[in-house]
Amino acid sequence: MLDPRDWEAFRAAAHHALDDAVDFLRDVRERPAWREMPESAKERLREALPREPSEFSDVYRTFVEAILPYTGGNIHPRFFGWVQGTGTPSGAIAEMLAATMNANVGGRNHGAVYVERQVIDWSRELFGFPGEATGVLTTGASEANLVGVLVARTRALGSEVRERGLDPQRTHITGYASAATHGCVRRAFEIAGIGSEALRILPTDGRQRIDIAALQERIAADRAAGARPFLIVANAGTVDVGAIDPLDELASIARREGCHLHVDGAFGALAMLSSTLRERLKGIERADSIAFDFHKWAHAPYDVGCVLVRDGEAHRATFASEGPYLTRMTRGLASATPWFTDYVPELSRSFRALKVWFTLKEHGADRIAAAIERNVEQARRLGAAIDADARLELLAPVGLNVVCFRYRPQGLDEAALDAFNDELVIRVQESGIAVVSSTNIGGKRALRACFVNHRTTEDDIRVLLDGIRELGESLARERALG
Amino acid sequence: MLDPRDWEAFRAAAHHALDDAVDFLRDVRERPAWREMPESAKERLREALPREPSEFSDVYRTFVEAILPYTGGNIHPRFFGWVQGTGTPSGAIAEMLAATMNANVGGRNHGAVYVERQVIDWSRELFGFPGEATGVLTTGASEANLVGVLVARTRALGSEVRERGLDPQRTHITGYASAATHGCVRRAFEIAGIGSEALRILPTDGRQRIDIAALQERIAADRAAGARPFLIVANAGTVDVGAIDPLDELASIARREGCHLHVDGAFGALAMLSSTLRERLKGIERADSIAFDFHKWAHAPYDVGCVLVRDGEAHRATFASEGPYLTRMTRGLASATPWFTDYVPELSRSFRALKVWFTLKEHGADRIAAAIERNVEQARRLGAAIDADARLELLAPVGLNVVCFRYRPQGLDEAALDAFNDELVIRVQESGIAVVSSTNIGGKRALRACFVNHRTTEDDIRVLLDGIRELGESLARERALG
Known part of the structure; x- marks a missing residue:
């Protein structure tokens, strides 16, 4: 039997995990948008195939310390990196229930x-x-x-x-x-x-x-x-x-x-x-x-x-x-x-359907639509702000919810501009301020901000823009550019 | 935002769901192995795409009443229907955690x-x-x-x-x-x-x-x-x-x-x-x-x-x-x-890997192996018991963990035997005693019992055999057979 020997001990450990999960999502804004998994955490995962059992609570502790902090960032309000959904707290409960029915x-x-x-x-x-x-x-x-x-x-x-x-x-x-x-x-x-x-x-x-x-x-x-x-x-x-x-x-x-x-x-x-x-x-x-x-x-x-x-x-x-x-x-x-x-x-x-059923029932189409409309409006505004900033260049019209642009210090040729903007993308990620990604638009390396995030607020866009300007300036200074 | 407006109310509802899930798995043995989803439950699911939001706890109530009771049976100790895993309680927690990280x-x-x-x-x-x-x-x-x-x-x-x-x-x-x-x-x-x-x-x-x-x-x-x-x-x-x-x-x-x-x-x-x-x-x-x-x-x-x-x-x-x-x-x-x-x-x-990682860490290879060995032994014993019963006929040697057999009342030709055994499979399922399935072995319709279940005990095999004998006899009586 792979069931708990002590159901009440398991129940307590599971409630503990649930509390952590709720806290983790409630406080997501207080953490960096992304941080690299340190070598010590990777090292902690490396082991031969376990032969002996462990207590659930011990396995859970390893998870909480070595895995949970290192998300891909997409649950964070300032994740604009790729077209990835944010997830929801009730979606996580739906997944637990689906796996319970198995x-x-x-x-x-x-x-x-x-x-x-x-x-x-x-x-x-x-x-x-x-x-x-x-x-x-x-x-x-x-x-x-x-x-x-x-x-x-x-x-x-x-x-x-x-x-x-x-x-x-x-x-x-x-x-x-x-x-x-x-x-x-x-x-x-x-x-x-x-x-x-x-x-x-x-x-x-x-x-x-x-x-x-x-x-x-x-x-x-x-x-x-x-x-x-x-x-x-x-x-x-x-x-x-x-x-x-x-x-x-x-x-x-x-x-x-x-x-x-x-x-x-x-x-x-x-x-x-x-x-x-x-x-x-x-x-x-x-x-x-x-x-x-x-x-x-x-x-x-x-x-x-x-x-x-x-x-x-x-x-x-x-x-x-x-x-x-x-x-x-x-x-x-x-x-x-x-x-x-x-x-x-x-x-x-x-049972993929259960999380979709919960999502559509709980939020209703109108609330999800409002989040989508807000993302489209956010992309439009970011595009306008970029257009109004001489340091930044919009590389494609904002059609829906994706903004492609670059930082443009003076005195760089196209190849150098590409390298500059790739480095800038990495620095934004490493700073933990926000996640944006890189792409190519008409042969030019672009910063790409995708709005597919129900947690993003107006304030997050301001933080993103300020962060890009600041990191761009500092990178330009480092390279002795204007 | 698709996050809870009231985090503490959500937390309470989520803990409630978790308690239900733990109870549901702990008490799985007390319920029928399978029961058909009634028309009333199906009816409750039918609705147009919801436009308005609902409280999570209301959506959850519909789930608990209209969906949760109607599992496919594979979490039950007397599910032998197909080669399906049983799942584990900690696997359900791992899924919740994976969806939290999203x-x-x-x-x-x-x-x-x-x-x-x-x-x-x-x-x-x-x-x-x-x-x-x-x-x-x-x-x-x-x-x-x-x-x-x-x-x-x-x-x-x-x-x-x-x-x-x-x-x-x-x-x-x-x-x-x-x-x-x-x-x-x-x-x-x-x-x-x-x-x-x-x-x-x-x-x-x-x-x-x-x-x-x-x-x-x-x-x-x-x-x-x-x-x-x-x-x-x-x-x-x-x-x-x-x-x-x-x-x-x-x-x-x-x-x-x-x-x-x-x-x-x-x-x-x-x-x-x-x-x-x-x-x-x-x-x-x-x-x-x-x-x-x-x-x-x-x-x-x-x-x-x-x-x-x-x-x-x-x-x-x-x-x-x-x-x-x-x-x-x-x-x-x-x-x-x-x-x-x-x-x-x-x-x-x-993040499929997380539930596997939890499973292998918590149980260890040896405990999982012991469950597999027990299934192989259970199949062997069921095969031997069938071999020793004149009413039952083993249709294939038990090589690993699958037992294919049929109930054999007197006076039926092969076509009638096929129909008899197909009906018997359905009656076993409908009785809620156990789930077995149908297959063809050398052109003969067989009852198939697969052992891929960590919850099955010796006692469950006895209940399965008794159930098949009883339902087989009653079906034979109904059809006025020996």
Whole structure:
């Protein structure tokens, strides 16, 4: 038995851990946004596979001292580093409850299955998808995008592709996406055996949206060369700057060209929750599939994403399989088809739905939408403040919630500016004041501040700006620059 | 802000939830092994997407009343249905703590990364893999097997396959596995675009182990026909009966044939923890990759599996990608390469490692091994008891921890016996006494009892047997059989 020998001692230790967790989140603002895990903590983790048991409370002490302080920063109000959700205190309780039930949600007839179905129903409602559309929770948008690509593959080649595999000499399928598309779409083409060369990368306009004319030309050229265009991947919030492709126009092109339209809305798609932002996503309701994350702008703890597929039959035909151990019965625990394993690569699946259900029930769509709207407004204001500061240069228009800029001391060429700004990003992180990240915009190294954080206040933006100015000045002084 | 407005009220509600969770697990034995979720509970979940917020305690009440009672049964001591782990109370606390930190373990420099590295180190140690071998936690063995197949694909075709895609006219790669192999291996071939026809399914011997002669013949025939044999998938514990393929022999064949040897050890591989069972897995240390689950025989809560890859460079070459938002720095939060996202399909990844780390530290390998050994012994005893009962028929020798059998009233032909035993499985589940499942063994419908449960005692086996006899007799009476 791996249960506690003394339940009451375990209960006390668990309550202690819970108190620490609540304190840790309540006081998050008082700690640095990030601090490096010291060598002493790393050393404390290093050991051979433990053979003997330890008391839970001893293991917990090691956790509290050597692991807990060293978060990735994203729970902090001044984390702007990457597009990462903040999480919530009640999300952590939901995870404990899910692990208490320890459900395997691959299928069968139990409560967790009905919770996931409800979350999928809400998702369909949000995106205006019909009742026949299917959906399933995933680890995140990477897996959701892979599912979208595989379903599109099925629709183009028939489910026989599962047996026969790909054969470009028979049918050479080609997909289309902009240069601003997340690398996981490329990786999905690689995994699916289609090959990334068959994913045509189109240029973007000045606001990082796909170049429609180039897309149409490329589809025509591929068709003329004997290929079969099968998939257009549209972005609802690009990873680097938060750009939204013209979804409605892409839906029309996809329909005309007989292509599947998949929308990667990893973080941006949840702007649908907001009545003021929703119009920017016009056309998303016409997509053939949508991938998005609940662990980003809905702040469910990591990890949980979702994919919706309009053609539920194609979705099922892409994954459904049989096995004697998967026998469906008409009653009992092995009933209640359809099973989620028929819509996703996994069989064993955790009860991801519970944290989403708790989040949407407790906060409601309107409060989550208000947090999203606040982030968009914060990004706009930071962009304006940067524009007004001669030392700082905005490198891309603020489209949604991402601000890309650089510090610009006098007398540096482009290469030196790149190195200067990379060092500045590291110093901001090391200072613990805030976390920003680096990216490339039009060949220039940029500081990137992403607003996907429900804890950020106006004051945090001021602290961020002051910190960047101060650290930038001091770095410039160090290098004897103006 | 999605934080509590009143932290102390939230704290009290969270402590209340924790007490309920501890009670729920402590008293699990007093409840039925499974009960169907009633229509009233399902009805309570159905609602439109909530727009308004609710109190956490109100949401929690709905959870406790309408969801919590309806588990999939696997936490119960008399769950023998499928190969599912039991979970542990401390595993649930570890999940709460992981969600408190809310780490995204795709990469970068923070505590969660070092915990996952430690868990991978322990896994390498367990399987005798060298330090250059790489590993990564996955959602489970399905994903781990997919990674194994993709790495083997890279080793056979070079990493150019990522760009070019599959082209069977250039190189027709073929893989090999027994008929007892889990369907996720077939699904991996489908996803990877190789196609399941290229996975040659070999017959098994009387103990459900791969037929070695048939394997060698098929490899030779494929080679003669111009194919390139690239992968042998061996089982360490088949899903239906727990059979272990001759791993050492398969390792020699794989080496001779230039094939990658991937071991699907979803549950069986962790028998390596046991000094008495380890020898049955001889040869596993020679595998090129191993997939296994921590959520099965190590009882970490769902979901968490692992894949180890001997050729770390091929592993990296299969997944690693670049992106401006993935820029690696020499210091700060964007340092500490290698990053896990370079070894797995996902970028965003939850802190699965923490529950494994807690489990291995608290219980130690020896206590987990003792639970595994007890399960193997329990299966052996159940098999012997079935053998000694004229009403019951053992349908496969008990190789490890799975017992396949049927109830055999007089005067039924095979078709009627199948229907009788399917109904019996359902009645056992509906009675709440225990959960067993159905499978096919040599064309006969079987009751299947899997022992992957640290809560099961000798007494539970007696209750299971008595229940089956009683329900079997009553069903036979109903149908006026002997």
